[in-house]
Amino acid sequence: AKQVRWVPEHMRQRLIDWAESMDWDWVISRQRIFATPIPAWYCTSCREPIVAEERQLPVTPAKDKPPVERCPKCNSESFEPEQDVLDTWMDSSITIAVHAGWPELDRRLFPADLQPNGTDIIRTWDYYLLVRHLALLGEAPYRTVLINGMVFGEDGRKMSKSLGNYVDTTMARGKYGTDALRQWAVIGASTGSDIPFNWKDVDFGYRFMRKFWNAARFAGPHLNAKIAKLDPKKLKFRPIDRWILSRLNRLIGQTTGWLEDFQFNHAMGAIQTFVWHELCDMYIEEVKHRLYGDDLTADAARYALYHVMLTAAKLLAPFTPHFSEEIYQTYFGKDHPYPSVHMSSWPEVNKKLIDESAERAGELANLIVGALRQFKSERKMALSRELPSVVIYTSSRETAKQLKEVGDDIAGTMRVGKLNIKVGKPKLAERVLAVEPEMAKLGPRLRADVRLIVQALREAKPEDLAKQLAKGKLKLRAGGKRFELAPEDVKVIKETASAGRKVEVIDIQKPALTLLITSPRSGLVRRRTRSTRRARRRSAS
Structure with missing residues (x-):
């Protein structure tokens, strides 16, 4: 157990504590109706056990005959079948070897890279897999064990039919869709922790997809093969474009790292935050004024939009497979050789696009845009209503320089007639x-x-x-x-x-x-x- 990776790590101790607390051997027989029969018979005279030969398997002792006509001990011809059946873990305990072609193992499939299961069967499935494969093969059957928590009802108790606190997934899927429910399961708790069911999380997952879909519909006319093939070296990127591309590449690195570490909730949360707030709320709003007319930087904005939205769909694919596929097929599939987003390559970090200076300038622009949005909202002004003049004062020359770099984006986004940047304090x-x-x-x-x-x-x-x-x-x-x-x-x-x-x-x-x-x-x-x-x-x- 100590040679295997456990996620979360403290779950290893549960298996060790279980093994160290045992006082007897594994009782492999059960008195049940449905299970795998024990392939054995008993001589009615001397009770000598007769075990089926391997070539006979599978057998049902109650229907099939034993491999001998006479008892090897007393020469009796009368036998009775074994009535007990095997413990279910006798079958489950060899599943990994069977998947790899047992008894001739395909070493590409053994040991298994991942053994995922809930906390309730650490002491059974994880334990018996280890015991059986050590006995047969002398090695652990898995490299990593991923433990998932249990689902709790809204009343805080383990979800159960007998308690009546379960949620019919058909109802949840019918109202919000499968991918909204999947987002709740991902975001609800850290790996290994119990997950309380929450309708609000399912609703948020639905609203998140609707937000992304609306953004894709807006950007759709600009997402085409011509834009996909543009040479970025020839485009005139503004700081706000470099900001979103830098943030995207940081997200790729973070998401990949979290997935490799099985921190699904962190990965999902980061993607949601990026798509909702940075892409939809900020970047798309900040480039709208450039996408129409004769702006010389319009293609740079379209290029950034194309690659950010495609990459976001790929990052979401493990969590929202149906939604991501719909985004891909509707807006990107015709421009790419992959028939499905799930067959496309996983995004890789382009370190050349990570730009700390652009991120600082972008965050500054977002701060000003957010403040002016709130100003208009509080006065019930339409966002398209022009502000005749805005003067921004700062005591930092470096900040003033950054503000001037993003000044056109601020003015264009918030419809500012005249924007001035000044160093110092205003006289009021x-x-x-x-x-x-x-x-x-x-x-x-x-x-x-x-x-x-x-x-x-x-x-x-x-x-x-x-x-x-x-x-x-x-x-x-x-x-x-x-x-x-x-x-x-x-x-x-x-x-x-x-x-x-x-x-x-x-x-x-x-x-x-x-x-x-x-x-x-x-x-x-x-x-x-x-x-x-x-x-x-x-x-x-």
């Missing part, structure tokens, strides 16, 4: 326009008195209210009553200006960046201010 002027009540919090608490709070906030100077809030509490007097408000009870409406122009500010911590945005909707603040002033005049009158 901030003015408080209004302090308004958070009605969702104050209404239930103050009920009818909330109207007094609204009136008091309108009549006071916003700057004075903001100064009070900065000290921790806001004290108001209205209708002969006193009120004390916390910062979370109100919202402060501010206006920020830079170089005499109103801007909105986004601060990013790592790396330290400040984004000044001229928004096409900035006029809303002015309209809100006029509305506030009209309210004050109505209150005063």
Whole structure:
């Protein structure tokens, strides 16, 4: 056992503990109806056992005659068959040798490279395989034993029909498809650990495939034989292209290493993260503006898309065989000699494409794009709506250089009219326009008195209210009553200006960046201010 590799390694000790705890020999007979018959008879006179000859096998003693007509001990002609049958592990314990052609072994097949099974049969199948082959051949029958955990129901107990906590796989496959269920089995737990069933993981597997499929449909018109045959040395790759190709080759290396180490959940998780977030959420969105029109770098983007999506399908093939095959046949099969993705070559790492500088620039671009997406989303702006101007400030000249390299990608992706990169800190002027009540919090608490709070906030100077809030509490007097408000009870409406122009500010911590945005909707603040002033005049009158 110590000469064999065990995955996980601590499972070896289970077999050793079992062997060391045994007090008797292997009892190979069982009293059952269905099993392999024991090929033996007994003389009815002296009970001498008669064993079948090898040329007779297989035999059923209850139907077949023994190999002798008379008992060799007492010369009796009467025999009775053995009624017991063999322990099932008598058959299973020689399976590896049988697969290799026993008794004439094909050494290409023996010892077996891998013996996979669950934790529950370490003490039986793994043990008896070892015992039987050591007895017959003097060597271990397997090089590696891969132990899988048991499946638990949603109630946390081992899944069982008797407990009624099992899930009908037909129902799961019918709703989400086989490959969604396979993803749950892969991602659910580390190798050797028990896996709790979770519908959310199956649903995520389905949504992941739908995400990838939608991305493939978008990229489909650009995935053709012409693109596949382009010479990458003649293409004008942008930093964002080099970023995704570098990340892809790192993924190939990681996935291959994890699969060789049987860490399936790590491999599946890394592929899902790459496809969902890096390929679909970032790269495809960042190259859309280049794929149409006369952009001179469009073919570089198409080339990257083609090879990234094909490679991702290959990496997914062991986990989602049907889905990967559909992707391959729909978009790539006609351009390749392999009739199936499962017959194609496994991806290999191209170290020349691993580019740390491009990865840093790509991550920086993704950070800015993500911040501007959130900015638009919070203001209910369409992603296609243009931002007239964005200025990015950084204290690092190196960061500024990288930002300039990906500036066109940021501006094109987020529809920025004018993008400037500056080294230093921005000079900002901030003015408080209004302090308004958070009605969702104050209404239930103050009920009818909330109207007094609204009136008091309108009549006071916003700057004075903001100064009070900065000290921790806001004290108001209205209708002969006193009120004390916390910062979370109100919202402060501010206006920020830079170089005499109103801007909105986004601060990013790592790396330290400040984004000044001229928004096409900035006029809303002015309209809100006029509305506030009209309210004050109505209150005063």
